[in-house]
Amino acid sequence: MLVVLLPHRVTAGPGWLAVRGPLHRRAVRTDALTAVRQYTGVSAHLVLRDAHGHRLELDPRVLVDNPLLWHQLDTGVRRSLERGTLRQGADVLERLGHEIDDRITRAVLKASGPP
Template sequence: MNRPSGGEDSQWAGDARAAAGIALGFPLLLVGVDTAAGFISAPRASLWIGLGLVLLAVLWPTKVSAYRGLLTARGLIHAHHVHTDRLASVAWHDGVAQRLLLEDIDGNRAEVDPRVFAANPPLWHVLDRDIRTSLSGRLRKSFGG
């Protein structure tokens, strides 16, 4: 069977399990401490459950997949698609949370943690090939900032 070159982030499932474990474990720990101290009540338990939901939203990893001409970054709520063979700009944002921002000529944008590409060489090879295709067009590069 002829499969398209590319693939998905191989570490995503483990990262998602870790995020879910933390988002479930931390509120359970807080409810346990409140119960042991005799401070548990429905409003406090609701607060800890709400905190767990916020943690899940913050910690949930972006699932990145790349195939010839298309990169998809799926978050907990939204998915962003970028036509990587028609890139208009590639920008590296340095800082605490490094991000690679890709924008195609149609205005579609996606932000990806560069560690995803470092951990998944097939994704990097697809992006590299498509960037080279885009270099013959209107690609702008911006690094740092």
């Protein structure tokens, strides 16, 4: 049996986030999220669910490594919170946001060189 491992492709736009694998594409409305869960361990991942019954999983490192994807998700999450649809997991995304902000700050300080 031959197994080919290809990385998932994560894309985002205003109000949506999608993950495309070799066999399927999953998308959620980030402006209508209902739940976010984070699983840790060897295969750490986030699970996002929206009000339309859609669900996707992604590696949180994708968001940490790509601030533009994170920005799209964060903007949608804020809308979900404003609308009252996000009832589980806002704290997970808040922690992830702090991690991303810290990483960006360290990168900027490193790039600016010694004082």
